[in-house]
Amino acid sequence: MNTVIYYYSATGNSLYAARFIEERLPDAELRSIPEEMAAERLEVQADRIGFVFPLHYLSLPLQVEEFIERLSLKESPYIFAVATCGVPYWGRPFLDMDEILARKGRHLHGMWFLRLVSNYLPLRDTAAEWRINIRAWFAYRKLQNIVRSIENKEHHATWQLLRDMCRRYHEEWRDRQRSIDENFSCDTEKCTSCGLCERICPTRNIVRPEGHPVWQHRCVECLGCLHCCPAEAIDYGGVTKGRRRYRHKEIKVADLLHDFSNA
Numbered sequence: 001m002n003t004v005i006y007y008y009s010a011t012g013n014s015l016y017a018a019r020f021i022e023e024r025l026p027d028a029e030l031r032s033i034p035e036e037m038a039a040e041r042l043e044v045q046a047d048r049i050g051f052v053f054p055l056h057y058l059s060l061p062l063q064v065e066e067f068i069e070r071l072s073l074k075e076s077p078y079i080f081a082v083a084t085c086g087v088p089y090w091g092r093p094f095l096d097m098d099e100i101l102a103r104k105g106r107h108l109h110g111m112w113f114l115r116l117v118s119n120y121l122p123l124r125d126t127a128a129e130w131r132i133n134i135r136a137w138f139a140y141r142k143l144q145n146i147v148r149s150i151e152n153k154e155h156h157a158t159w160q161l162l163r164d165m166c167r168r169y170h171e172e173w174r175d176r177q178r179s180i181d182e183n184f185s186c187d188t189e190k191c192t193s194c195g196l197c198e199r200i201c202p203t204r205n206i207v208r209p210e211g212h213p214v215w216q217h218r219c220v221e222c223l224g225c226l227h228c229c230p231a232e233a234i235d236y237g238g239v240t241k242g243r244r245r246y247r248h249k250e251i252k253v254a255d256l257l258h259d260f261s262n263a
C-alpha cells in the first residue's frame with residue numbers, strides 16, 4: 001500500500017507536517033511540488049495521495065492550485081490534504097481543491113487544518129517563542145491523529161468558514177500577483193551574495209546579475225526569500241524591518257531549497 005505526499009513549503013511548517021506523515025506510513029514518498037512542476041506531464045499512481053501546503057490568503061497557494069489542475073490521477077486513490085496555517089478554519093482551501101478534483105472525477109477524502117505559526121510577516125511580527133512552542137505541541141498531537149486517519153483511509157471533513165468572503169479575498173490577491181514583488185527590496189550593504197534567496201524561490205523569480213536579488217514579476221508571495229536570507233537583507237515595503245524571520249525549528253534552510261537542475 002503506497003503513499004505519495006506532495007508538499008509545498010517556504011518556511012518549513014508544511015515540510016515538517018509532510019515529513020511527519022511520511023515517516024509514520026509504510027512505503028510513503030515525499031515529492032516537492034515546485035520541482036515536480038518542471039515536468040511536462042504530471043501523473044501519479046498510488047493507493048494514497050496527499051497534499052501538504054500552507055494556507056495562502058484563505059485558500060490554496062497559487063502553484064499548488066496549478067499543480068493539482070495539471071496532475072493526472074490514475075485509478076481511485078484515497079486523497080487527503082493538510083493546510084498548515086496561523087489561524088485555522090477561516091478559508092476554503094479544501095473546497096477549492098475539491099472543485100478541481102471533481103472536474104477529474106475525484107474527491108478529497110480527508111482534510112485537516114494544522115495550526116502552526118503564521119509566516120505572513122507583512123501583516124504582523126512572528127509569534128513569541130512560547131506561543132510557537134505551545135502550537136508545536138498541539139500540532140504534534142493533531143498530526144498523530146491525522147496519521148491514524150490516513151492509515152485507515154478514514155473520511156474526515158473540517159469547517160471552512162465565511163466561504164464567499166474568502167473567495168473574494170483570495171481572488172483579489174490573485175489579481176495583484178504580477179506586481180506583488182515590487183514590494184520587495186534588498187539592502188545591498190547587508191547582502192553577502194550567498195544566493196539562498198535565488199535557490200529557495202519556487203518560481204525561479206530571482207536572478208542575481210550583480211550578486212544581490214532582482215525580482216522578475218513571477219512571484220507567488222511564498223515569502224521564502226524574505227525569511228531565509230541569513231543577512232536579513234530582504235524586506236517587504238517598510239513594514240517587515242525589525243520583524244523576526246521565521247523557520248520551523250526542525251527544518252533546515254537546505255531542506256527548503258529547490259533543485260531545478262533536471263528541468
Ligand SMILES: Cc1cc2nc3c(=O)[nH]c(=O)nc-3n(C[C@H](O)[C@H](O)[C@H](O)COP(=O)(O)O)c2cc1C
Binds near residue numbers: 055057118220221
Ligand atoms: C501570502 C501568504 C498568505 C497567507 N495567508 C494566510 C491565511 O489566510 N491564513 C492563515 O492562517 N495563514 C496564512 N498565512 C500563513 C501561512 O499559511 C503559515 O505560516 C504556513 O504554515 C506557512 O507554511 P510553510 O512554512 O510551509 O510555508 C499566509 C502566508 C503567506 C506567505
Ligand code: SF4
Binds near residue numbers: 191192196232
Ligand atoms: S539570501 Fe540575502 S544575503 Fe544571500 S544573496 Fe539573497 S539577499 Fe543576499
Ligand code: SF4
Binds near residue numbers: 201202215225226
Ligand atoms: S520571489 Fe520570494 S516570495 Fe516570491 S515566489 Fe520567489 S521566494 Fe517566494
